[in-house]
Amino acid sequence: KRNMLNSKKKIMNICTLNVRSLLGEDKWLELENALKEINWDIVGLAEVRRKYPRISEKSFGSVFMHTGSDKGQHGVGFIVNIKWKKFITEFKEISTRLAIIRIKLTDKKELVVIQVYAPTSSSEYLDKVKFYMMLENLVQKYKNRNSILIVMGDWNGRVGQKLHGEEAIIGKSNYGTRNEGGEMIMNFCYSQGLKVGNTFFKAKQKNKWTWLAPDRKKYEIDYILIDSLHSVRNVKVLTRFNFNSDHRMVRISLNIRSTKRKRFPIQTGKCYE
Template sequence: MGISEMRRTGEGIDERSNFIMYHKGEVAGHRGVGFLVKLNLKSQITGFEGISDRIAAIHIHLPNHSKNWTVIQVYSPTEQATRTDIDNFYNNLTEITEKYSENNLVIMGDFNAQVGARAPGEEQIIGKYGSGKRSENGKKLVTFLLENNLTILNSVFRKKPKSKWTWLSPDGKTRNEIDYILTNKVKEFSDTGIIQNLNFNTNHRMVRSCLCESGTKKPRPKAIQMNKTQISNEIWNPITAPEDLMTVATSDIDLKEKYNKIENKLKEQTRTDITKSQQTYLSEETIKLIEDRKNLITKKDKKENQKEISNLSKQIREKIRKDRIIKRNKTLENYISKTGGTKKALKELREQGKEWITKLKDKNRPTISRNKIQNIATDYYRSIYKEQNPNQTKTQLPAKQQNIYNINKIEDIPEILESEVEKSIKSQKMEKAPGPDKITNELIRGFQVNGQNRT
């Protein structure tokens, strides 16, 4: 999903729990563009590229498509902008379009232009369902389309007039189509339309295009579906739970089956803990306000409700700020009572995901390719940890120590003792991120039977 007027300064890539966010901005509170990408597409992203606070691109490889896709998000100057600003915008847009013209191209966003119905000679760039008048910015956009052989998808698919406009004036009287999706691969798309009644206070409506399915569709990997109702109703008793696990551990069943049962039980508890941690911090009053705004947006007489929607949005913003302050105070109190400090609380409250490197120099030239960035970083760390000078003399051990070393080398490695396992488990630090199995150290260390730790 591309975003115009993102209003975030600087350039950055943040990986969150279920999405990846890219943003490019230069002036605080003004302009800015970016993308939100689902986390399951992470491995298919080849790079992000920021041109200015009005133009950014994502390069991605989609399954069943031989060529990479380059998606460019734009935020064009308005009709009231200077001619210099408009010319600079289209010069930058033309430059990046020509650079990736061999790829499957999509250019989308707020063009602040009315293209209107097509004229003779424009059959290749505007579909037969274009309508309305053409503005000055619209003329500039049409020239850009002709020069780069691009088509406006909004005009290709038939829609009702009420499902075509994308912008509503502040007074609610004027409706125009100024947001578009352009491409050089029209046949790759099956539909383009408006997403109505989006529960967000904006005078724009989201435009969405659907790609055709190519080739055989691969089924999604089947995830283990947990019975949420059953899990939520279960009470995790720190006394009875370890006894159940100890019963399994001391039983005569196969070792592999025994391990799987214990692991599954721990994973059940981990999923329950994750579900609890993901609960929203918004208060019931805030949620009710959001629901009220949603009901107003879905009403037919939206013009009359516009002021009320704006007032509700202001109240929602204020309530969310207050809810964040309450969450912050509760988190600080919780960690102070548990650990006596605020370091872990502040780390949790930052609410930042994993940050990506946006670009690196490759032979004195900047690169945005994820593979190249990974290779450059790998080579850099290899050079740091590479072997020392081979001519450097090695430290010689005394003769007695050499004999002991040789004897130990011949002896068989002893089996792992139970005491060693217990010591290892007890040495694990609490409140650390779990491994791939999602089993936390608290679950492993926390089982007690008759006041004694069981490992």
């Protein structure tokens, strides 16, 4: 029987960025040109701000899939390098703040990526609770021993410094102070067994922040959470990504083994769990 596994290890680069709208074609072209300058396989997007959910193949070698709303608010999505197209097994819109994509890595292993755009600090508390309840249900559905689970995006919260007893969740590379949104992130990580990837890899303080606020203060609010560090090579902020946003891109690099030439039908749909 033919072996479907590729024994050669590969590096897979998964990024997340708040783009502050991809409504106009000029913004898409700007993002396309910026991506040509970095190594990437999947890019999760926050604040896409497009009205209708869609999956489309782009000319520069990618698949663009995103959520949408009648008002064109919020919106999350993914850009997937065309070389991974045949390994996509599912893309699902959960809400305008949550979307999921699944990639088949081997016959027994898959990558599950959830892109988030969490409610802002000024949002109603019940909206925040509803967001995390929906996210917890999603993680519980897809997290298992045969998957690599990543939950990433703009969390609109700051986890800040590590406190006693948080060693399993936060590493030694910290930035800023914790706020209420950060407490909600920590509670979510604790309940779901996730780690804040940004904090486990050393970086200079000037290379840690991910959001430049209107008052010019700098904060770390974009995080990549993962269920295990076993396959992780690095998590870093890309400080020179040439795209006009008040957020910086964050990238996680994984050691993976991938399948050989096997096509899987893409499942799409909307989930109201």
